[in-house]
């Protein structure tokens with residue numbers, strides 16, 4: 001079937017649906033929702049059998065929905081309407097929630113229902129629910145709706161005829177999100193910040209300066225007067241509530257971008273007492289701990305819970321130090337688990353951008369960050385005493401994919417998407433030793449195609465082409481249990497010592513053929529051009545990415561119908 005994905009951005013949900021539809025043999029093209037006339041043009045060019053809108057911020061024009069079946073993916077249960085569906089579900093402490101695929105009509109979210117899939121709610125940030133439960137339910141619901149549409153006989157049900165507990169809710173306002181630090185308890189602060197995470201954050205003030213708060217972590221032991229900022233730790237500040245305290249990991253100050261809190265309030269934070277962590281062992285009670293280590297028998301596990309999977313220079317350095325420490329432990333398998341939502345998305349574009357905002361050089365910070373990322377990747381490659389496994393329970397992008405590929409094995413959860421390419425960020429060449437690791441795994445031609453095409457790779461496809469070594473089904477908890485079991489088996493396998501010896505031999509042989517330093521030097525020569533050369537594409541792309549500038553056109557590699565040869569092909 002010819003399907004047009006009409007979307008605000010090619011976000012993870014849209015990528016997941018696109019991949020699922022392509023895998024089922026459909027012809028898929030993407031158009032960003034920029035203006036009604038542009039959408040009309042896209043529909044005329046592509047003439048789709050069906051339009052699916054996974055992520056829209058505006059209504060579809062009548063000129064489109066009156067002539068084509070348009071299926072809207074709404075992150076709410078049947079009957080729920082409005083632009084803040086998940087925000088209300090979290091704040092209202094719904095026990096279960098769902099995704100509904102409904103047909104576009106004049107009234108927003110009021111159309112007939114083609115499919116709906118439910119899920120139990122989890123105490124988590126909105127962005128996390130979106131990336132896990134919503135994305136999974138949306139994929140199932142869209143495929144079900146598609147099957148029903150293809151049958152030609154299914155009649156979507158009017159919402160009024162369905163017994164539904166959902167109702168229309170207005171856009172959530174900052175007054176609904178407001179935190180009163182003198183009366184709100186920790187649970188309600190976490191809920192309010194969770195309901196606003198990703199976007200728009202909770203409007204508040206720190207050090208008397210207005211800002212939006214994101215990325216809340218509970219604290220079990222430290223206490224202070226309600227509302228007072230009582231401690232700092234790396235990127236986060238701790239603020240007391242009436243019955244505890246909450247770490248605030250990220251903020252967006254007025255006229256600025258979203259940044260780690262202690263960077264956004266750099267000078268003010270210096271006056272706050274530091275509450276450092278003692279080592280890497282996972283602390284049993286809740287607190288802010290982005291790098292944690294656990295051990296079970298001969299398996300060591302390193303988690304790195306970096307917000308949005310972005311890794312600044314300092315985070316790369318800290319993770320490398322943790323890795324050096326973990327490598328000294330008496331283990332034979334080392335699991336790199338990344339974070340719950342993302343494994344890694346490479347260098348920290350917001351922190352890099354911040355360098356230019358404070359009068360420094362974004363090029364210099366980019367250079368420092370990629371070098372720190374490379375040092376970390378090298379440390380992974382240079383692990384002689386353990387077999388290393390990257391266990392991807394969440395998505396990975398750009399350099400994050402090649403940090404994972406530096407491990408001996410890559411195991412990915414089936415729902416995970418990989419974007420192992422760099423060019424979308426202003427034609428960045430990329431480093432992290434990808435020129436060494438990628439062709440070795442997939443072959444030179446496939447490596448070049450991956451870089452050129454810039455397409456998301458599903459976990460299943462990554463396994464087929466040899467990028468990864470296992471594709472594990474199930475939700476995040478099932479994946480973690482499965483990974484632990486497989487890692488224990490790997491550690492106990494009789495062939496493990498031989499495998500380790502073979503790995504060292506291969507590395508020595510590869511090094512003799514062409515040293516890793518040579519790969520790095522070649523990559524960094526290109527990166528120097530990207531950062532310091534006459535072509536500013538990377539700086540322009542980063543500027544727009546961190547500010548979330550609205551797209552003014554759909555990238556040509558996504559919009560099939562805008563290809564000059566499209567008409568001939570069609």
Ligand code: COA
Nearest residue numbers: 011012198308310345346347348349350397398399419425
């Ligand atoms: N640095 C800083 N922030 C990053 C980031 C990075 N490298 N990668 C993602 N983010 C942020 C996004 O800005 C967004 O922020 P928000 O919380 O304010 O909304 C959040 O992470 C989620 O990103 P989003 O694009 O919505 O996630 P996605 O799962 O839909 O898409 C990617 C994933 C990887 C395709 C996309 O995030 C991306 O292209 N990231 C940039 C990767 C990159 O070029 N890295 C640098 C080269 S190594």
